[in-house]
Amino acid sequence: MKSGYIKIIILLSLLFVYGAASAEDLSHIPGAFVDIGYGARPMGMGGAFVGLADDRNAVMWNPAGLMKLKDQGVSFMWAKQLGFIPYNYFCYSRSLGEQYRIGGGLIFSGDDLMSETTFLISLASSLAKLNPFLEELALAMNLKIRSSSFGNNSDGDPDRVTGDAFGYGLDLGLMWIFSEKISFGMLLRDLLNDITWNSSQIELGASEYSESVPLEWTIGASYRHSPSSVMVIDVRKALYKDVEDRLIVGVEQKVFKIIYLRAGWGQNIGAKYSNQETGMGFGIVKQLKNFDFQFDFAYMLNDLKNTPRLGVSLNW
Template structure:
């Protein structure tokens, strides 16, 4: 068992070391960075070292096997209303240590133009990701991996790619602090006709802590994307009552945020973003076997993104 753990940990470390490669190259399929679940969004997506529900499939697959998750089976549905009539629907089914997830992103109907600016008719843009993951529990250490299919369709042009996620969680015995790291979207390039683009590879590392004197969960995380500079995420979840949670988060601003909302492949811009850009807020309500979460992400003059998640434990 010790040899197996050492081998898996070494493989994970080697993959992490590859994360900065190609840092200056633009990436496609930015919808893969939109996150999963209203709880995580309300905490600023500082979730790599939390990863204690079905959204672990997206943030850190090591959480799928973590013994701190009380419910072995969780079904979750999440929908987000983004700016400019864009939306994303997501579903995940976790039967610990396995999970399966679907993400569908729609940019709505847009007006097409040729190189000279002449109208070419309306078109739609849709993205799809199918993911399956598994976690491995080794006591204080958990490891996880996920594989995914990525598909994009812009007008009449389709593109496909395959990717993998790797993750690790470590919580020393008797400690309230948990450490996490994940490498996401490591895979093939996605090709539109003659142009091929890398996927939005990101390495994340952080820590979370449950305070002993207050019903408060704190999290901090650093993100290192392949096509942008590093950023910092901070998140908090306060248990105001037995069945009610208040959440807040913050993420340092970078062009990655605007790409993930508007989509670089759609030619979106982000001018006029106010000082509220990067702040997040959310609430959560637990009703026995059911839970509902809501999150808000303001984007200044661009509007706001709203996300609602429903989950059932069984």
């Protein structure tokens, strides 16, 4: 019975994926609102997190994973992508009884030359009320509002292009907690989305056009060997001819009482350009009187520019 429901959900998702992937012939490598990988803990594991999604970062990686959380808390991440683009990321989640979880997130990147802001709301629900056999299955969605502005730098040319953008996005997540040790996850990022860009220049006047952020489909699995050790495997399936399948593997190991060591690796599958990326990092978790404090650090190594990420979380 449970496997039948899961097959139906996956089949419907594939129909949506096929329709969205066939809709355009434009380039499907995003140039704006790029997912750089948010959260120092997930990126310390190389970006393998969809199949685990067991902390506040589930808001971005797989909102269905919020059903694993019983408490409430906040997480913050800072990164300087490629050494010059600042990113600030904040997320929050809490329980709404046994049946629901709610979360939210905010991403701000860039400067006056060009800035991007994404605000999102997450809602996750167990499917136990539909059928007791579905107690370990959760569905979730993210509703995203996006905005951008560019050309507002005071040192720019008087005839520079200026403008703004506004749009929306919808993610769908699935989490199957198969056992205490094993879970499976799936994320359809930007299943529905659209962004309208407005620009103007003294000589050319104003213009407007719309485009979408390319859809991403990721499936993953996690295996918790012990309470202090976990392994995650994610596969990002290519939906367009100019995008490659990608495999990502990550591990986390608790050492001593408060320190977690992490590592991960990812690369394209069956492509001439492997685009390998390696992540490594650590976390320190300290239980205080009224809340838990967590500091996370990740360092990403790739062909373009190595990038550190710093994260802080409070859970209560």
